[in-house]
Amino acid sequence: EVQLLESGGGLVQPGGSLRLSCAASGFTFSSYAMSWVRQAPGKGLEWVSSISGSGGSTYYADSVKGRFTISRDTSKNTLSLQMKSLRGEDTAVYFCAKDQAPYTVTTKSFDMWGQGTMVTVSS
């Protein structure tokens, strides 16, 4: 069974940092691009960042470019999102998501999502 389990969310002050993790199981992790998608309270979905299966290609939304870093550890089947210089507008549930098709460099659609981890940026 494919499973994605996020962790690392919490309350952080503006300007602070936080690292999210997503433990993947039930599929060949290195064959799939992975992404982070967030959803602010009561709002819609926003794509945040993606990384290719090899980890060699990364992509970011303009809203987080230069502040967030996506990475993956194939040996541990783990996806990470390092977030720094956090702002109030980064407050959201962060979902880890798996690409629908294998061996793609860029992400197109997500066929599996984690349950999400809440990040609150507030003083």
Add this chain to the structure above:
Amino acid sequence: QSALTQPASVSGSPGQSITISCTGTSSDVGLYNYVSWYQQHPGKAPKLMIYDVSNRPSGVSNRFSGSKSGNTASLTISGLQAEDEADYYCSSYTSSTTLVFGGGTKLTVL
């Protein structure tokens, strides 16, 4: 990258059909056949309903179908059922190698 445009809400009675539109630009919806649709119930993670404009993942009811014309994609749900009541989001791959979502549509089954 601006969000794709969806109606804020749609409604229909059980058994009826409804269509949700998703309008983008010639740099995303109009350029690629990489439009997806997601269903999200309150407090839950999104679920993939349609990918690559019109393909259904295994396990998704054939009451859900997708199409595209120019810069606008559409999701049609036929034979509406109570459990279809949810938020629906479209997404598209873009020429900037990013992904953009629509603002979401709340479907109410009357």
